[in-house]
Amino acid sequence: MPPFDDRFAAEFETLLRWRRDVRHFATTPIAEADMQDLLTLASLAPSVGHSQPWRWVRLRSSGLQEELAAHVDAENARAAQRYEGQEREALYRSLKLHGIAEAPEVLAVFCDEETQTGHGLGVGTMPEMRRYSCVAAIQTLWLAACLRGIGLGWVSILDPQVVRRMLDVPRHWSLIAVLCLGYPAQPSDTPELERRGWQGREPLTDRILER
Template structure:
């Protein structure tokens, strides 16, 4: 279908990217199963090296597993905080909310199947990390699709990958990539929370671009 007939598509996409914030504060209203299925379907429209589609999504429905994941994340939050010797920096760290595993209605773990036969290693023989990069693209596609439907997403990275893989009992060839929280956000904001709380501001985009 030609794209030229769509109204202000570039502007709408930029606005969507602007509002794609990492969400840590969730309402616990349940999400409709059909909506979650649709989001996961769209996530798998992402490009992948060799068309390998190496992403593996695991929905966490067990209450015991949710509690175990949240407890583990809390332990890692405390351990990470102990690395900050500067009292002012530690004070700013302590007020940050780094996950919503207890509040979010949907928890999804995402893995990369590094040994799957799909794609026949095309493009991954020289850059094997490209398989995991493909998984990250799928997560970003899910993020945008969720935001377009008014659903917030939070990426919980303050966990130990091996612990998560063992806890969930996934195949050994699956490499942990992300633990995601999905749900309605408690509030809306187009400014990253870490920027609002004085942790790290956005830098001018040109600082991240070089010309050779």
């Protein structure tokens, strides 16, 4: 195993601290070679039974990208209704919660729930492990992108079934994420939702139990 010295450890911690959920993108395109590198590195993520269940769908049509953005905007408007009459309503409505329309690259990540790769190892009692494997691949992609100065935003205010039909993928693929990628317009080491007063980081001690 190669040595990972103190300098590497410090730089890795910096990478983790600067990894952000990006909503504001510059217009600079991502080079095709960089996209291929990112997907290659993401595919090094661990997966249950080595099943590699992730399926990447790149949106190459501007019309499809606009249709997806309109769908998310509509879902966002519906989601805002839950805050009506609350103190957070105005803040929620002011938040930019996706960058689908302007992001240079948009990826939809699906899990192949019927993949035969891995021969079913590890999913007999926990079939959701395939989806967790896809999340691990997304996190790997996220860090690899940040390492190159590329931002990533995970969009979840949407209807998975609508998106699956929109992208015309097999019925046994389940949507895990819609990802926007591009160079951040406003790089920061502090989450935007924390900067805007939506939610700060809570103490780690509140999230650790011992038995």
